[in-house]
Amino acid sequence: MNSISIGGVTIEKTAALAPMASVADRAYRALCKENGAAYMVSEMISAKGLCYSDRKTEELCTVLESERPYALQLFGEDPHFIAEAAKRLMEYRPDIIDINMGCPVPKVAGNGAGSALMKNPELAAEIVRAASEAVPVPVTAKIRKGWDENHVNAVELAKALEQAGAAAIAVHGRTKNQMYHGKADWDIIRQVKETVKIPVIGNGDVTSPETAAALYRETGCDLVMIGRGSYGKPWIFGQVKHYLETGEMLPEPSLEKRLEMMCRQVELAVQYKGERIGMSEARRQCAYYLKGMQGAAALRNKCGKLSSLADLRELCSEVVKNCNE
Template sequence: MKIGNVELKNKVFLSPMAGVTDLPFRLICKEQNCGLLYTEMINAKALCYDDENTKKMLKIEEKEHPVAVQIFGSDPDFMGRAAEIMNDYSNEILDINMGCPAPKVIKNGDGSALMKNPKLVEQVLTSVVKNSKKPVTVKIRKGWDDENINAIEIAKIAEYCGISALAIHGRTREQYYSGKADWDIISQIKNNISIPVIGNGDVFEVEDAINMLDKTHCDAIMIGRGAQGNPWIFKRINHYMQTGEILPEATVEEKMNTAIKHLKLAVKEHGEYVAVREMRKHIAWYLKGLRHSAKVRDEINKIESCEEVIDKLNSYMQHSLTLE
């Protein structure tokens, strides 16, 4: 498929997730044939003020491409300036966050709170499209709450403003990640606009992806929580689309070796102190559902050295292999 002038090899994408989709995790997902990687969300104002930590989040490696950088904010001027700054970076696509439900984001009118003000949405999107030399996409939710479902209205505004593709998470802001994602809203948006529509929400298995495509006729799938500790989901969905065969799930050995590789990439990128702590949640996801893994997870949460974590994962793997 294409987004603007960007050719994509497949239609299974990694969703932007704060605190998750940093460079090391993106590289792991890319190895598993992810079609489009999204960065963590970048604060447009911080970008305009040349914030060092923000610039670090924008590091993209050659082997990652194509990459979408996601920015957030609700001030049309700052968002436009941020788009202009991003013209000098190597990402192929610029994405606008209008889906984040986090209190610290919505209290400033950003993220999913922006959907409550369609007039401002139009101003923000117009400013970003005008200042970006790259295709601009947007990620939205179903609406603010059950009384304020306006995803179709926002989607039409996005198309009118020159947005190249739209991702929709089938939950309201009020739902956060609870309940079930409403895939009907994805179909409705697909029927109301002509730009590519990317479906998001509750894709945890290969079958979920196929059902979403069949039910909504969306152009691509975006996977968030379903990829946490499970980057193989991209490879498995793509394999099914090409062959009709469902590959087996990753083995304990594959999971532990990938967790170790992920940790080493994180240490290289963030330094040992930060990486070991940041990786605790990822390792918990890699271990999820495995036999006797609660104890090793609790032990890893207390370890501060990279080598000790690797030893612990290796010994768990060896123990698991002897049980088979």
């Protein structure tokens, strides 16, 4: 097996699932793992929320044994809270603690956390140092290209974080100002890889086995991380793995198989979060799975009204009926 080591944690060198708040929850991750995701990172968890024992935060920290190797991701701007939160996370037995240094949303960046740490490399390094000293597991960071095109500093920041004890760096090749728009700059990932000795995880715009292989080839990164390219298609991880190992493309799964995975994900979400929350989140998740299918507009409309597992079964029957027409 072709693998990498992040501070002693062995990870298969295929494709990892990117952390995605309110999308890549436990149910989503279960499907990605079953389909071969090499490594996964939790939704971001507020360091302060954890220290004040916020109940919603608890749900975010719970990870299954079957998800290993996995990281729990913290966000915050205060090294003391980060260190304390990292210690508390040990109760959930993560393999790795990751620090979010890329989130652009005002609620996070406006408070000096997430991508705002890119504007303050000394504080970012202090945060990594504090977390590394607080816990026995490797600490990593996920950064962006920079704050904006006039402040591109991923290389300098990665160097500072490595010196502060980071065991790996994930680089999303967009600036904070780009949010999730425009093309990701893979060259910045290559530059970071050429600068630091620790593993570099490349991220941005991987949507297929070919783009995953291209990101490895063009940047020399140690691991590829897929975010939105996995929406409604957890099987992408199996396709990437197969392609990297054999050079062959696996076909898309059959309609039955796709619907089966969709239902399993929703059932798990309902099991973990209850029917009301699970079904309301299923509206968006099912729309991803059904994108591009026969009668997509009407199906999307139906997805928007899902409120029970019975509705979900009815939706599946309609999809099958449409495809047989």
